[in-house]
Amino acid sequence: xxxxxxxxxxxxxxxxxxxxxxxxxxxxxxxANFIDWENQSSLSDIRIDAFLAATLHFNFDIxxxxxxxxxxxxxxxxxxxxxxxxxTRANADPAxxxxxxxxxxxxxxxxxxxxxxxxxxxxxxxxxxxxxIAMNIKKVMKTMNKEDKNAFxxxxxxxxxxxxxxxHTTPQGYxxxxxxxxxxxxxxxxxxxxxxxxxxxxxxxEFSPAIKFGSSFNNHLVRIWNLRITYxxxxxxxxxxxxxxxxxxxxxxxDVSSAFSFAVxxxxxxxxxxxxxxxxxxxxxxxxxxxxxILSKFLSNPCDT
Numbered sequence: 369x370x371x372x373x374x375x376x377x378x379x380x381x382x383x384x385x386x387x388x389x390x391x392x393x394x395x396x397x398x399x400a401n402f403i404d405w406e407n408q409s410s411l412s413d414i415r416i417d418a419f420l421a422a423t424l425h426f427n428f429d430i431x432x433x434x435x436x437x438x439x440x441x442x443x444x445x446x447x448x449x450x451x452x453x454x455x456t457r458a459n460a461d462p463a464x465x466x467x468x469x470x471x472x473x474x475x476x477x478x479x480x481x482x483x484x485x486x487x488x489x490x491x492x493x494x495x496x497x498x499x500x501i502a503m504n505i506k507k508v509m510k511t512m513n514k515e516d517k518n519a520f521x522x523x524x525x526x527x528x529x530x531x532x533x534x535x536h537t538t539p540q541g542y543x544x545x546x547x548x549x550x551x552x553x554x555x556x557x558x559x560x561x562x563x564x565x566x567x568x569x570x571x572x573x574e575f576s577p578a579i580k581f582g583s584s585f586n587n588h589l590v591r592i593w594n595l596r597i598t599y600x601x602x603x604x605x606x607x608x609x610x611x612x613x614x615x616x617x618x619x620x621x622x623d624v625s626s627a628f629s630f631a632v633x634x635x636x637x638x639x640x641x642x643x644x645x646x647x648x649x650x651x652x653x654x655x656x657x658x659x660x661x662i663l664s665k666f667l668s669n670p671c672d673t
Contacts, residue, residue, distance in 0.1 A: 382527050386424060393421035398437045408517040411509070411635065415516075416523050423524060428532045430638055431622035433522065440519035441640050443619045448472030455659060458666035467577050467655045475621035477648040478577070482570035482627075484536055493529060493631075495560050498541040501632060504550070508542055508632060511552050515637070520616045524636045535626040537636075538567055538645075554630060554645035567627060568647040576651040580658060616641030618652045 374381040395418040419433070426432040438444045448469065455465050470478065501508055515521045529535060541553040556568040595604050619641055620628060628646065629638045642649040 379527065379530060383531065386420060390417065390421040390424055393417060395419070395422040395425070398422060400439065406517065408513060410513055411516055411523055416525065416635075419522055419524050420528070423528065423532075428528070430522075430532060430535075430626040434622040434625060434640070437522075441522070441619075442475075442622065443472065443617075446472060451659070451663070454663055454667065458662050460659070460662050463577070464655065464658055464662075468659050471618050471652065471655060475619045475624075476642060476652040477571055477575075477620075477624075477646075478652070479572050479575035480570070480621075480624045480627070481572075484565055484570070488565050489536060491560055491564055492539065492566075493537050495539070497539045497630075497632065498555065498558075500542040500544075501540050504542045504544070505633070507550060508540075508552060511550075512632060512635070512637065515639075518613065518616075520613065520641050521637045521639050524638065526631050526634045526636045529629075529631065529636055532626055532629075534623075535629055536567060538628065538630050538643075540630050540632060551644065554628070554639075554643035556628075556643065556645045556647065568645075570627075571646070571648050573647055573651060576648055577655055579651055579654045581650070581654050613641070614657075615644055615649050615653050617656055618642050618649075 370384070374384070398415075398418055422433045422436060423430070426436070434441055451472070452465055452469055455468065467478075512521070512523075516523050529537065539555045539558050541555050543551045543553050556566055559566055592604065592606070620639065625638055625640065628643055629636060631637070642652060
């Protein structure tokens with residue numbers, strides 16, 4: 369009967385082989401709070417095998433795999449209670465404090481409840497990525513190695529996609545603009561047919577907090593003006609705050625992360641932090657940006673600390 373099953377389904381044969389070969393694979397090291405992958409120059413087959421073993425152990429429940437890993441994958445290393453304490457001392461808006469607490473305790477997006485038909489799932493899986501990915505595959509894989517070693521994604525073999533529940537694959541693109549860094553685009557708004565349902569249309573941005581970034585530059589100018597009035601003879605030092613991996617600081621809730629998955633070559637990538645192209649990513653990060661703004665002013669004032 370197994371021989372007949374293998375003849376009918378190559379996927380079943382792959383699954384059985386993986387169950388046999390990974391039954392003795394020790395994946396406990398994935399739960400370490402810090403793993404030194406700094407010298408990783410390409411995706412690690414050893415770590416991919418460990419993630420596959422964990423996925424098989426947890427019966428393809430990606431949320432359980434992420435919770436097991438913890439540490440950098442969930443942001444568990446952060447002392448959010450200390451952040452909230454300082455925000456409270458700084459008289460931050462209680463609504464902002466609630467959103468920061470939600471981001472650290474539960475993750476993002478703030479609301480996600482959606483369904484997708486099997487036909488819709490297959491449309492996105494079978495059509496794949498934009499042509500710019502194949503045209504720039506070396507640069508794309510260099511980017512994905514960086515994402516992997518920074519624990520911004522979990523990397524698995526592509527063949528398991530059809531076995532993972534609650535998964536959706538979104539097409540990727542590679543954007544090249546003169547004078548700017550190249551960027552991998554998670555195209556959450558793309559449709560192959562007018563009736564397709566993409567991830568961005570599944571999300572409910574009206575349940576997310578309002579974006580206040582639009583007034584940031586004007587607020588910055590007002591602050592410089594007031595600083596000069598208050599300190600007319602002092603040197604005012606200005607600097608740019610460029611947050612590395614900005615969107616990745618807000619982590620997806622483990623149970624919805626697989627909905628934001630994408631595939632490149634033979635790999636399946638499940639993002640831990642927000643993707644560049646999701647319509648809720650700017651909203652969620654803006655919450656953390658507001659908190660950073662308040663804390664930077666509050667903690668830099670010796671009179672307040």
